Amino acid sequence: MTIHPFRRWSLSLALLALPVLAQAQSVNALSPAPATPAAGDMSAAQWYLKDPQLDNVPGVGANRAYNEILKNLIPTPVIVAVIDSGIDTAHVDLKPVLWVNRGEIPGNGIDDDKNGYIDDVHGWNFLGAPDGRNVNAETLEMTRIVAAGRKRFKGITAKTVKPADKAAYVLYQKAEKAYSGRLKEETERSKQVEEMSGPLTQMVTNMKQALGTEKLDTTALKNANPDDPNLKRAVAGMLDMMRQTGAGDADALLKELNEGVKQERSMLDNSLNLNFNPRADIIKDNPEDVSQRFYGNNDLHGPDPMHGTHVSGIIAAVRTNNLGIQGLAPDPVRIMMVRAVPDGDERDKDIANAIRYAVDNGAQIINMSFGKEFSPQRPAVEAAYKYAAQKGVLLVHAAGNENHNLDVADNYPASFYINNTTIPNLLTVGASGPKDNVNLTADFSNYSKKGVDVFAPGVGIYSTLPGSTYGNESGTSMASPVTAGVAAVLKSYFPKLTATDLKRIIMQSAQVHHTKVQTPGSDKQVDFSTLSVTGGVVDMYEAVKLAQKASL
Template sequence: MPASSKLLLMGLVSVFCFSNPSFAKNYVEGQVIVKFADAHNMDDARVTLDNTFFDVDQAIIPENGIFLVKPITNMTTEQAIQQLTHMDAVVYAQADHYVTKRNTPNDPRFQEQWGLSNPTEGADIRALDAWKFGLGGKDRAGRDIVVAVVDGGVDVNHEDLKENIWVNSGEIAGNGIDDDGNGYVDDVNGWNVFDDNGTVSADRHGTHVAGIVGARGDNGLHTVGVNWNVKIMAVEGASGQTSTVLKAYGYVLKQKQLYLETNGEKGANVVSTNSSFGVDYAKCDSGQYPAWNDIYNEMGKAGILSAAATANMNVDVDATGDVPTGCSSDYLITVTNTTRADKKSSYAGYGATTIDIGAPGTDILSTLPGNRAGTLTGTSMATPHVAGAVAFLHSVASEAFFATVQANPGDAALLVKKLMLSSVDPIADLDGKTVSGGRLNLAKAATVISSHSSEACFP
């Protein structure tokens, strides 16, 4: 399409893109629920509507005179309600509104998870409202959505995580053979870079992070993640040397590329990585750290948006530098830590051009090794809210967004980032200190991504 046509199309489409969703029709067009005064079966109801512009479609509760009525001429539902309401035989007429299941999880410690939902105080990511759109897990084609937790390991046997741990279906555990031929022997749930094998450690930090992304929801146990359902790939290799981290990301990239090349037969449908490690005071774009932007760009082109935690110090990363959160790759989304008072933590980095977004990271309850749960604080806890959100948004996205995922996964990754940054709740303490000026609002982002009808609709 010539650029001028595309611009024109964008102009036309954008008219429909950013209407407040609360103004969208919340009822079924072309049908009305009617209560008749004296009609208690289909025949009587039909007789009542003889010589009108309406017909009875269904008996709802005929004993109480309640039926579903449809206009037989061209009129809006509003006009139909108005006309029906004025008939003597009609007690009332109302629209057939959509009813949403209220998805409040039964996990016993959910009430303590202020970062997900805290209606009285705010400062949360509005997870309860987001879960009206879905609970995470699969994309529109029913394919598992995977988040790679690159950390010190994950307790893959934790009772609140094990159902949400990624399993490499082509790999047989413990037989010393690379059954799926992906270059990694016995990589059943991920990879351990330190030991060069498929056995990941039950690390405290990584287990907490994994639970924020996706502790199993509504299973009556412990906590709930941003996603009730998701697949977590455990990649152990988050410290030591840059080469260690590159091997960890290399595993993730390989699995996603295999997934794309084999149309899902092999590999894993990774859409985000979570990383909370780095090199303090390092200037990523100084020319001394080219491997970092390179790996984020390569993963990004394969459709992986990488969430990275900035420094746990009250420093301006724009000035001091930080690797990776000062790196310029478009496929990085960099995160600082917000508190229950909806302020930036005084122990967290910031940067008007380098740090993208805030997310709850102070006193965050999540899973800990040995079937436990507990509270930790840091940018490390903020970031998995964002990595988890990326996965969640893929699970509730519109058909148009999914078409982009299939045609160009890299574009889709960038769209998710733009969408998340443009749908934050602005908070004063992040104004001028982050790119977005706000804290993640999952519900707002879910509303936008689930309803957009065209790529041109994205900001």
């Protein structure tokens, strides 16, 4: 599943709105107040590039590394594969950094390089069909297991199941329990969010009229000093919602809530729909046959490239064009897009094939900002991991946004092999915030003293969005490419470093924090250093210094 904390934020927003909405009708009757001056530019800076020592911000120290160490060094080519939802190949900040398959003649309909994929000029799409159609929405893995299990095990109990089917039956029972709980949760959540959407929209309209402003940002709300106690309480409530959700103004708040409404509808109509199976009509492969390698098409944009575009920009958006943002990695680092992540849970088969495609076509680092609760074809994914390890490829994976302790909760691809041994070429990354205080750990981030290697900035990350635009997103989906970008920098300037070298250096150089932080999903405060293997946040400046020493 493409990892976003949208749903949790949207529900929280709806719950926060309850006391504020009680004032909506009262606000409607108030006379306008004097107009508030328009606020300045609300676009966020790339705080994650700042340095913890120089700037007193828990970023990765990228600006400092470039200014003090890397300015006189020459970078070498590196290919970073991004396994994701798709990418806007025309984005002004990404088009120049796309990997180009020199063995292909674009658009001739021939597999010129004979790698099994036709016209794969910038990568490949394992969610497409030869006729150009694409899978967008998909089911959750638990939904697929339950749909198959109800047919396979109808009338069968734990006592009557055949020994050969016992493992599959146990998995089905586990998925059935998880599915029932999730369906109930999402049904209730959808109802709450939808019930809030209309009233909150009306309240914002009324409040704008009452305060005489077209933009309800924090400045306008803080400057408002209404006499009416109902309006006063509504203004305070709106400010509180904006503070807790990070929205810059009321319109952004509404956009967030409406996004939540759409996602909740998709969750019920698609992700948890036992009869939904778009793959059967579009791709027409056998999803159970993990030996199938050659399917899909070369459409890297796909139905919704937002997530993959944002992730790609973090890693390698053009640094020298004075536009938008600066990616972490320098030219000539290139982005290879491998589309394998739908709006729903990714298939193990697609992920295994995506990894193999990336490795076979020269990727040295692979970013994987996705994850799920069940992995019925886990051996196929782990075989691909081992294949990447043999070829010296580093894998960087988002830890997930469920605020779970991965020591006790499942999240796949897992941080360990089935036999519980360490994966030497895999980094699992949690998300950290912009302040070294109780909120240093992102409240949505998964964590684990054994299964999460390191944290990296993942809150309010400003990067590329489709249509040559830019915006903030939050999630371990953002922390992972921050880390992959740092790895690309190390590999580019110090090309002799192996995948295991990159993992070791990034972990050893992490900035350890002993800040008392909120445990994600809990009110309990703990030492930040106890939430991951390293206890630290990725530090590119220190990593570059270590890489220099290792390369002498």
